Amino acid sequence: MALAPQTFDPKDFRRALGMFATGVTIVTAHAADGAPVGVTANSFNSVSISPPLVLWSLAKSARSLDSFTSAGHWNVHILAEDQVDMSNLFARAGEDKFSGLQLDPSPSQAPLLQACSxxxxxxxxxxxxxxxxxxxxxxxxxxxRSERPPLLYVTGGYALAARKSEPVSTEPRADTGSALFSEDLLGYLLGRSHFQFVGGIRSTLNERGLSEADFFVLSLLSVQAPLSSSAIAGHVAYTAIDVGPVLLQALCDRGLLEQPQADSFALSVRGRDAILHVLAAAKAEEADVIDQLGEMEAAMLRNLLKRLISITDPGLPKLWTARTDS
Ligand SMILES: Cc1cc2nc3c(=O)[nH]c(=O)nc-3n(C[C@H](O)[C@H](O)[C@H](O)COP(=O)(O)O)c2cc1C
Structure with a gap:
C-alpha cells in the first residue's frame, strides 16, 4: 500500500522505525585530505556470510559524506554498553571527534577505535x-570481538540487551501452559532472589557468630565511619531492622566496634577482620552469579535494580556519596 503524501508524517514514520532495536556503531574512514572522519550509525547490518558483506547508510546531509564516498575502506565499531559518551560524540556534526582518543593500528588508514564489542x-x-x-x-x-556487552538503541534511546529465557528454536513447541500469576510477582522474585543470594554467605556469618543485623551495621561502617547511632539507624532503615543502642553496645562488648567518642561508632580491628571475611564470601557468591548470568545480563540486572531502588527510595541517606556523619 502506497503512503499518501498528505497523510505521511515523517516523525511518526521515524517512531515506527524506532520499534526495530539495533546496536550502535561508529563508522570511521580516512578522508582524502588525511583527516579522520567518523559517524555514529545504527543502520549497520549484516548482508552475507560468504563472501562476508555488511552494509550501513549515511545521510546525504552528513558533513563526512564526501570522505566516505571517496574512501576505499571504512571500519565499523559495534559499541559496548559503556560507550554512550562516544556514541554521542560521534553523533555531533563537525566536532573534533578524535582528539584524545587512543587508536589501534589499522591495516587501512581508517581509524580503529578501542574497547568496543x-x-x-x-x-x-x-x-x-x-x-x-x-x-x-x-x-x-x-x-x-570482545566479551564487552553491546549497547543497543530502540524507541529513540539507548538500551541494554536482556536475554529471554526461551531459546531461539524453529522446532514445533509443546504447550507448556501459562505460568502461575504469583511466580511473576516482583515482590516474590525480589524476595526469593535476595534470600537465595544471602543464603550463600549465611554459613560465613554463622561461623563468625554474626546476625543479619550485625552484618548490616559492620558492612555499613566498613564503607563509612565513624557514624552516630542515629546515622547508623538511618542508613539501615531500609532493612526494617531496628538497630538500637542495645545492638550497638553488644557489638562494642564483643570487641567488634569501638567508640572513638561518645555516640560515635567505628569498626575495631576485630570487626574489620570479621566483615572483610564476610564481604569476601559475598564477592565470591557474586562472581559465581555473574559467571552464570554473563556480563551483559549482570549489567542489565544492576541497572534495573538501581532504577528500582531509586523509584522506591523513601529518602534514605546516600551511602556512597555522602562521606560525613550527619
Ligand atoms: C544512535 C544513533 C544512530 C545514528 N545512525 C545514523 C545512521 O545510520 N546514518 C546516518 O547518516 N546518521 C546516523 N546518525 C546521525 C549521525 O551520527 C550524525 O548526523 C552525525 O553528526 C554525522 O556526522 P557528520 O555530520 O560529522 O558526518 C545516528 C545518530 C545516533 C545518535
Missing amino acids: ARFQCRTMFQYEGGDHIIFVGEVIGYD
Missing part, C-alpha cells in the same frame, strides 16, 4: 542511492 574492517564493494541516504556495502577483510 566488535570491529569490522571493510573495503567498499558497492555504493547505492537510497533516497536521502547513500547505502554502503563493504567486504569484511578483518574483524575482532
